[in-house]
Amino acid sequence: MTTYGLACNLEIFEENGLEVPETWEEMRECAKVITDNRNGQIYGYALAMGYGSYNYFYVNLPNAASTGDEYFNHTTGKYDFASLSGFFGHLLDIINDGSMFPGFETMDGDTARAQFSAGNIGMIGVMSSDVTTFKNQFPCEFEWEMVPYPVEDAENRYKEPVGVSMSYVIGSGCKEEGYEDKVAEFLNFLYSDELFIATNNTQIDISILGEEITSQSTATDIDPNWLRFSDMDIFCIKYPTPDSELTIEGDTYQGVYNKILTGMITDIDGALAELDEKYNAALDQAVADGKVVIEDYLDPDVSEKNGMGEIT
Secondary structure, three states: OOOEEEEEEHHHHHHOOOOOOOEHHHHHHHHHHHHHHOOOOOEEEEOOOOOOOHHHHHHHHHHHHHHOOOOEEOOOOEEOHHHHHHHHHHHHHHHHOOOEOOOOOOOOHHHHHHHHHOOOEEEEEEEOOHHHHOOOOOOOOOOEEEEOOOEOOOOOEEOEEEOOOOOOOOOOHHHHOOOHHHHHHHHHHHOOHHHHHHHHHOOOOOOOOOHHHHOOOOOOOOOHHHHHHOOOOOEEEOOOOOHHHOOOOOOOHHHHHHHHHOOOOOOHHHHHHHHHHHHHHHHHHHHHOOOOOHHHHOOOOHHHHHEEEOOO
16 A cells, blocks of 8 residues: 655754644744745745645545544545645645745646755655655655654544555456466465565555564665554555545536635635535435445544544
């Protein structure tokens, strides 16, 4: 699976007398100090909106660490985009302070990584694959550290949801043609500790088993950030949403996110309320049409399961 977090350039943090942030307000202050102290030659944060999945990795999932769920509430079975209001306020504060790297509106992920590795950005959203990216493609000449994305309240943190990277489908032909035993043997290998340990040692894939796998590693060159990305005390497997079964008229939530962050929409709460109304109406229709069985998406204990309190 792929996990994510916030990369901090520790050299820049040390130069400015800063500690890595745990809350949105601390992250905003770090970004402002970094930007102001270098007169805009170095910026505090970069949000690469040109990356097609920025809304997933760097908006929806980080926000869930503060709210306990994504934009779909698995307790009520309703869309709850209004729960992102605070997170958008957090990002807009950084933008309005002038602490966001210029051109973020169209910047792609590799450009942001390149600027970070060049020492021009203090903080950037990263994925577990960036451990090797910052060794090979965009080598960092400084020490950096991945921290969990900051939350609104440090004493009320939830596990950060992540999606499973891949799954496997078995066709009926293997049984019909008599080689299901070979397929089963291969699948057992794909899900074996042997393979999980091997991919961990090469730092190319995170196992859902977390420390159960990393503790068996005999590799001597495991990057400390890889172990942080592998910490399943911080992450949880995300719950599915019924998005793909809905017919949405007009802007999707991705389009509304773009308009909020680029200043085209200024009434954030109003825009998020409209999304809730639109998506929940489409959900009701999908349920009525038999496309969605809402019980498949419900778990009344999701917040309790994913609660962490304060990281110590």
